[in-house]
Amino acid sequence: MARAGLTTAKVTAVAAGMADEAGLDKVTVSALARRLGVKDASLYSHVKNLRDLRVRIGLLGSEEMTDRIGAAVAGRAGKDALVAFADAYRSYALDHPGRYAATQMRFEPEEVAGSVGFRRSVELTYGMLRAYDLAEPDLTDAxxxxxxxxxxYIHLELGGGFNHSRDVGESWARTLDALHQVLENWPSRHDGSK
Amino acid sequence: MARAGLTTAKVTAVAAGMADEAGLDKVTVSALARRLGVKDASLYSHVKNLRDLRVRIGLLGSEEMTDRIGAAVAGRAGKDALVAFADAYRSYALDHPGRYAATQMRFEPEEVAGSVGFRRSVELTYGMLRAYDLAEPDLTDAxxxxxxxxxxYIHLELGGGFNHSRDVGESWARTLDALHQVLENWPSRHDGSK
DNA sequence: CCTCTTTCCTAGGGTCTCTAGGTAAGAAGC
DNA sequence: GCTTCTTACCTAGAGACCCTAGGAAAGAGG
Structure with a gap:
């Protein structure tokens, strides 16, 4: 019989699409096999198990997301960079809710070992913070x-946690204003006056 | 044969304990039946289905949590109230991670209709913000x-998202300092200077 | 003591994960 | 063009879980 010609990458890509459409919890081995026109047992040659499949979605998401953020912050600094970073972050999560959810899984060290996404994410964050002139441990705290x-914010927005009385994008913009302000005037220790 | 004498409340309480110990996703009807010494089909007289069980854990959690927060903020205002609120929030989530996770589910309107927890949570938040003298829509944004x-913060902390190079409680305290500062100097529209 | 409610049961269908072992398609070497 | 090797895909089946239907018996109220 004719083969579908699947690979781990193709399987992961289709699974990522399913996650975005129906939610990460709806990504099951059998549902994926159904969509691919294949028996579920067949997928176990491409993927270790269900968790492995979801981890792969998360790693894919983290790489795509850091690509988008990296492009957005390139050549920017200060508030420009903060807003570019944040908007790229939010837009990716809203465009790809299933992939984004997968990036928030509890990963084991060996699962993320070979991935560039998470490392880049840390680098990008610290790069963006550079303009605010903070030293450790303030840098970590910020x-x-x-x-x-x-x-x-994204978790609540995706989960429908905000009511509709106020535009969510407007609130987001004000949140970024607030974060920018606090980064510029970072409260040093024992500064916390009432 | 001797009965266990279960009620919906008892079943929910045991399920909540399981959620805190093993994680919300480990709360299944069959695992719960096993722990209660009962066949899984028997639980369906106390609980509609698995989702209903988890929703009940979430409602229980939200009531317990708002009780704790309410007691903490009583008689306080300004930064005192903010810190009391935040610490009560965080301590509950760390003490009861499973219940807390259940409070963050995507609820249907009819599921939360009869519950006091979520309504109280909104009231407590706005009460605490009163001292900061904000008007709508800034109040909603804040x-x-x-x-x-x-x-x-709690989601990342519970998910192991913070590395161990910096004390998590210290970071939390600084985060509250930062939030207090931004609430005191809330950036009004078109205030966003670079 | 009888009746009614309700807790718990057995039986069974359906979905899902995952393993073991087998078949055939297609690429690689001769 | 034939053999050989890899691998994509298969069937069969065990085990876990969700949930329904219908029945039995414990305990409460009359």
Whole structure:
């Protein structure tokens, strides 16, 4: 009988599409096999197991996402870079919710070992923060604040956690204003006056 | 044969304990039945289906969490209230990761209709923000920023997303300093100077 | 003591993950 | 053009899980 000619990369790409359309939890081996016109057992020659499949979606997503962010921040600094970074981050997550969800899995060290996406993500964040002239440990704290806020905002937005009384994009813009301001005036230790 | 004497509340409580120990995704009808010493089909008289079970864990979590936050912010205002709110939020999530995860599900309107937890959560947030003297739509934007940052931080912390080079509690304290500062000097529209 | 409610049961169908072992398609070497 | 080797794909089947239908018995209320 005619072969489909699948490879691990093709399988992952189709799975990523399914994740974006139906949600990451709807990406199952059997549903994927159904879409590919193949028996589910056949996929186990391309992918170790279900977790492996989802991890691959996450690694793919992290690489695509850092590509987009890298292109957006190129040649920018300060607030320009912050906004470019944040908008690229958010637009990728909204364009590819399933892939984005997969990037937020709890990865084992060996799973991310060979991947460039996550390493680049750290580099890009620190590069963007360079203009704000922070030293450690403030740099780490500021990076954690940014990651938390970006991820939390997108997670709530994708999860329908915001009501519709206020434009979500407007709120996002004001959030970035706020983050920029706090990065410029980072509160040093014992500065926390009431 | 002797009955276990289960009720929907008891079943939910045990399921919540399982969620905290093993993760929300490990809460299954059959695993729960196993722990309760009962056949899985028996649980369907107490709970509609698996989703219903997890929703109940989420509603329980949101009530417990708002109780804790409410007690923490009572009689406080300004930065005191912000820190009390945030610390109560974080401590609950770290103490009960499974219940917390369940509060972050995508709920249908009818699922949260009869619950007090989520309504109280909104009230508590706006009450805490009162001292910062913001008007709409800044109030909504600030509320979204706080929820995003709190949730994002806890999500990353629980997911092991922070490396161990810097104390997580210290970073959290600085994050709260930063949020307090930005709430006190909320950037009004067209204030976003570079 | 009888009746009604409700907790729990058995039986069974359907979906899904994953393994073991086999077949054939297509590429590589002669 | 034939053999050989790799590998994409298969069938068969075990085990876990979700959920429904219908029945039995425990315990509460009359």
């Amino acid at each position: 990076g954690r604040l940014l990651r938390s806020t970006f991820h939390g | 509320g979204r920023l706080l929820r995003s940052t709190f949730h994002g």
